[in-house]
Amino acid sequence: HRDTPEDNASLPWSFDEATKPRVDEILARYPTNYKRSAMIPLLDLAQRQNAGHLSLSLMNHVAEICEVAPIRVYEVATFYSMFNRQKMGKLHVMVCGTTPCMLRGARDIERALSEYMGVEKFETTKDGMFTLGEMECMGCCVNAPMIAVADYRAGVEGYSYNYYEDLTPQSAVRVCEELKAGKSPRVGSQTRDKAEPLPGQTTLLEPPPGPQCRDLN
Structure with a gap:
């Protein structure tokens, strides 16, 4: 110090x-x-x-x-990297850089966010809105690539920490734009329900039949 x-x-x-x-x-x-x-x-x-x-x-x-x-x-x-010793922006945007996210385009997302914010990694925007950072594995590899956003604007009671998954460079920028505007972008996967297959649900498309051994009516 x-x-x-x-x-x-x-x-x-x-x-x-x-x-x-x-x-x-x-x-x-x-x-x-x-x-x-x-x-x-x-x-x-x-x-x-x-x-x-x-x-x-x-x-x-x-x-x-x-x-x-x-x-x-x-x-x-x-x-612990989750503790910050330097002043942060109101929104701390962390890009996952571990192998699954990297293979799925994390570096492109990082470049897009850097260009959108006008800062390099670990820097804070002049208006104090964003800090761009990175984090190792966030544990949602099935929905790679992803970012995590810590929102400090509303203090202790209003603090939030959310994942935004299945991102493209464009959708990552859109999430940040909506957060800056005070909106609430969809949390989690941006393209599918939770961790279902990329083409969509493939099983249990209809209500399962009852057991054949007895009449439930």
Whole structure:
């Protein structure tokens, strides 16, 4: 960490009043002598409140709650890629880059989004709307390629994290355009129902017949 005017230990940070009940609920899950077990869910909650990133004073506050040395929180925050140490855009768009998505066109999607946003990977747009990132396997390989979008615009209560699957460069840009406009694009596959075959449903096209061994009427 390098201190900046926007991120240093002298800047106050704490959970707001609306979020404190959720902090108490998280702590109640663990024995009082194992508060450190609440570190990851508390960091996740704090990141949502803090518009998508973990500042130094935020991490220090979580360390106080968990009753651990601050370095223990720093270790966790820098180990997991889901935690962001830099300021993020209101919409964090992550392109899956693992083999199935790459073979299905993830690089083309990344290029299209980069051109649409006017930024390179890991950069934030000048208006603060988008940050373009990447993520390793999102676990929906059957619907590759895909992106995940974390929406920090509405704080803790309105936070959302959604997958958009079976994308093309054009549909990926359309999803981002709709999100920017405040619309709610279809979540999940953009071309099929869940993970059915690409040509569409091929079995169970009619209601299954009843058992032949007895008359259900």
